[in-house]
Every structure is written in structure tokens, then in C-alpha cells.
Amino acid sequence: MKKISILGATGSIGIQTLDVIRCYKENFQLIGVTANSSVEKIKEIIDEFKPMYVAMNDESSYYQINNYCTEKKYNTEVFVGMEGLKKVASLKEVDTVVTSVVGMIGLEPTLEAIRAGKDIALANKETLVVAGEIVMKEANKYGVKILPVDSEHNAIFQCLQGNKLEELDKIILTASGGPFRGKNNDFLKKVTVEDALKHPNWSMGKKITIDSSTLMNKGLEVIEAYWLFGCSYDDIEVVIHPQSVIHSMVQYKDGSVIAQLGSPDMRLPIQHALSYPMRLKNIAKKLNFYEMNDLSFEKPDIKTFKCLKLAYEAGRAGKLMPCILNAANEACVDLFLNKKITYLQIPEIIEECMRKFDYLKTVTIESILETDTSVRNYIYGKYN
Ligand code: NDP
Ligand code: MG
DSSP states (O other): OEEEEEETTTSHHHHHHHHHHHHTTTTEEEEEEEESSOHHHHHHHHHHHOOSEEEESSHHHHHHHHHHHHHTTOOOEEEEHHHHHHHHHTOTTOSEEEEOOOSGGGHHHHHHHHHTTOEEEEOOHHHHHHHHHHHHHHHHHHTOOEEEOSHHHHHHHHHHTTSOGGGEEEEEEEEOOOTTTTOOHHHHTTOOHHHHTOOSSOOOOHHHHHHHHHTHHHHHHHHHHHHHHOOOGGGEEEEEOTTOOEEEEEEETTSOEEEEEOOSOTHHHHHHHHHTTSOOOOSSOOOOGGGOOOOOOBOOOTTTOHHHHHHHHHHHHOTTHHHHHHHHHHHHHHHHHTTSSOTTHHHHHHHHHHHHSOOOSOOOHHHHHHHHHHHHHHHHHHHO
């Protein structure tokens, strides 16, 4: 029986993780959950799974959940704020922590989980983008596994099994291309929030849906792959594959390419990360090759979709540049969702911040948090 905490249990990945746990009650037990302020969803989770621990980041939500547990005479212990998230990340009863909060807010709880010896099922890519070196070093030091949930990285992880990293030629990250594939700047100028929230293949949280449309999601995934698999940026290639059937591939030195395929359903990589090294049956729809008319591939258009180019640039520059890129992107996506900036301002402002902020300082948790705050304050001060 694997005992699990979910950080961000009320989001898209969190809810799909609960689906997997629900199907395999004999394999997985839910011990702890966290959320920001989704009180009603957390109440439903408590009613169904009776977790021992809950943390709400938002204070008034914490009081509501605490009162609810008292009224219902549940034994659930309720925590609040960042300290609460860290507690649920490092519970002595837990084996694996699913990190499915959105944004770099996941950094400190993830490190806390690693230092408490928990394996990490990692969805929260922003954490690896901003602090990949620190996270991977700590994981190594504490002997914990980082199991990728992101479908591309989970695919690569599967394609690498039984092979040697030294024999790898390159990683091929596939990307759907998002809703604006093939469009030009004249079109993108007029893109609305509603247009950008319509992803052709996946149903996800708002932030990652916008990131998928700008190709920043793929850029963040390039940096995530760099840290997870330890290959150089020159050996990570992005290929547009609109059908999202091939979740990613690896090419070996002899030219052999190994791919992982499956329905576009996140329960598949989530379940793989939770059950690894075992495989369990999956509730997701199986692939039917006779229903597939076409599997196609294109080069990404990085002139129009500048975010991907900026992410490669930030990754190659290293130090605090990925943190600047990520902080600027999180702030810009928020401002775009609140209709304060236009769609094409997202890459413009990110680039402005990459030129403006000093990225050459030593990378520590403190310098990461400081840089993140400075970039966000600058953007909210100027564009809000
Ligand atoms: P959602 O927006 O759907 O969910 C985010 C979760 O994080 C919610 O539980 C939310 O709680 C919680 N949260 C948000 N802000 C805070 C905060 N300040 N403090 C504490 N908790 C907070 O996101 P997704 O599930 O789509 O994505 C989660 C992560 O997984 C992201 O890093 C994303 O890149 C990655 N990912 C997602 C995929 C997907 O298919 N969705 C695919 C691959 C990776 P509340 O509900 O209370 O706001
Ligand atoms: Mg992905």
C-alpha cells in the first residue's frame, strides 16, 4: 500500500490523481491534501477519502475547513499557509507526494518533501524550472525518486527504461502546437482570453492552458527535461505533433527512436508515476490504431511563438535566468487572464524582464525567492 499526499488536490491534476486512487484503493491510500481556497472541493474530498491531514493556503478557507471537520466530527488535522503546505508535504505516514500545485509556490513544499525522504510524483514543472539544480541535488542527497507526471517527461522516462543515458542521442519532446498553430502575428494580436483557453486536445488548469497556447509550456518542459534527464539543450528537440498520440520520444546513437504512445489522458502518466515500477490496468481509453487517420509532425514556428525561443535562451543562460523567465511568465499570464495586457504582450514583457534583471547572482533558495518577487513587483507595478 503506497501512502500519498497531494499538494494541489483540487486542480486538474489533483482531481485526476484522486480518480486513480479511487480505482486502486488496495494499492493507494490518501493521507494528506492541500489547496489554496477551493473549500467546497476540499469538503467533498474529506467526505470521500477521510484524509488524516489537510492544509489550506488561504486563511479564511482554513477556518471554514477546520469548522467543517469539527462539525462532522472528523479526525482530520487542518493546517494553514505555507507552513501547512510544508507539513502535508513531509508527513511521516506518507511515501509519495504528488506535487500538483500550479506555479513556483510549489518550490518550498517540494524541497520539504524531498528532505523528509518522500518520493515525488512531479507535475509542478515550475519548481524544476526555477530551482532544478537545487531540487535534483537534494533528491540525490536524500535518495528519493523524482517520477515525472508531465506526459512528455513520463513518456521519456518510460523510453529510457533498460537503456543507457550515455547512448542517448537526443530527446524529442512533442507538442500539440495549441489552439493557434499555423497562425501569424496579425491573428495573435486579436486573441482573447476565451480563445486562448480552448485547448484542442487536453483539459487543464487555466495557467497551463495559456502556456500551451504561447508554447511557453513547451519551453518550461525543455528546462524540466534538462534537469530530469541531464542532457544538453542542443540535445532536446521540440516537434509539433498535433494529434498528441506520441507523448515524446528518445533517439539513441544508432538512430533507433523509441516513442511512448497513449490516449491524451493525464490519468495514464499519473498512474504510471504512482505505481512505478509496477504497471496497473488503466481506466483511460485505449488507443485504437484503426481510428487514427494521420500522425503528423512539424517544426515549431519560434518566430511567431517567441516564448519557446526565450525559454531555450533562459535555460542556456542558466543561473537565475529561468527564474526570471518563469516569474515574468506567471505574472503575465495572470495579467492576461485578468485582461490587463494583450496576448502579444506576454512574450514582450518576459523578454523585457530577461534583459532587465541581473541573473548572474549565486543560485540559492533565497536569491530565487528574491528574484521572483522583484520581477513580479516590477510587472504588476508597470502593467497592472
Ligand atoms: P490547476 O490550476 O487546475 O490547479 C492548481 C492547484 O494548485 C489547485 O489545487 C489550487 O488550489 C492549488 N493552488 C493554486 N495556487 C495556490 C497557492 N498559492 N497556494 C496553495 N495552493 C495553490 O492546475 P493544473 O492541475 O492544471 O496544474 C498543476 C501543475 O501541473 C502545474 O504546474 C502544471 O504545469 C502541471 N501540469 C498540468 C497538466 C494538466 O493536464 N493540467 C499536465 C502536465 C503538467 P485551489 O483550487 O484552492 O485554487
Ligand atoms: Mg506536458
